[in-house]
Amino acid sequence: MAAMLTRDELAGALVQAGQGDRSAFRIVYEATSAKLLGVCLRILPDRQTAEDVLQDTYLTVWRKAESFDPSRASPITWLVTIARNRSIDRLRSAAPMRRAVPVEDAHDLADDAALASETIEQADEVGRLNTCLEQLEDKARGVIRTAFLEGVTYDALAQRENVPLGTMKSWIRRGLMRLRSCLET
Structure with missing residues (x-):
């Protein structure tokens, strides 16, 4: 299990990743991938799609890490926003292919992992x-x-x-x- 990073440590790693530091990017991934997968799983219908979107999310993070500004947003908020937006984009692009399911059935589809909202609430x-x-x-x-x-x-x-x-x-x-x-x- 990855060590928990403080907000400042995670922000520093993101800034370093934005400068092309692969080891800093690995630190960001190890510290946040479980949380971001939880976000994807809450939005997307199946785990495989969520994992694909998670990969897309980290590709975006690698390409856009230089635009991260720790004075404007916490690192976890910035990362969750990217994961959420990528998940919604994937959901919308697949919309004609999926069948509508009543919202009442959502409880039966819930993942056993911690809710993304619970994970986010732990942030400082x-x-x-x-x-x-x-x-x-x-x-x-x-x-x-x-x-x-x-x-x-x-x-x-x-x-x-x-x-x-x-x-x-x-x-x-x-x-x-x-x-x-x-x-x-």
Whole structure:
């Protein structure tokens, strides 16, 4: 099992990976691959697809590590965002081929591994994030949590809330702007 890294150690390894340091990249992979696989598994229908997306995620991390800025985001947040976005992209690209399953069946499909949300909550920024989330209005807080922690698409959220897609995007955008402002203070 990989040793747990502090936020600063992980950020340092990401910065070094951005400079082409393969051993630093290995450290990032060993410290975060289980967490990121959990994120992929929460969004994607099967383990093989999740593992493929995890590989794509780390290819993206290798190519874009130089753009990581530790003053703008925690390293785990940056990595989870990449994994989440890649997973949703894969899910959308495969959408015509998969059959719809009622949301009630999701419990039966759950992986035994720790939930991605539980893993993320262990990060050192969760306290601040939760404080800032609590300052948002209930509807914005709910849709942001659902979109970013559960991987539900904006379109699916709009259908759930019975609002136009543009309205849902506006709610999330305004909520994220308020959240960002809170986190920057």
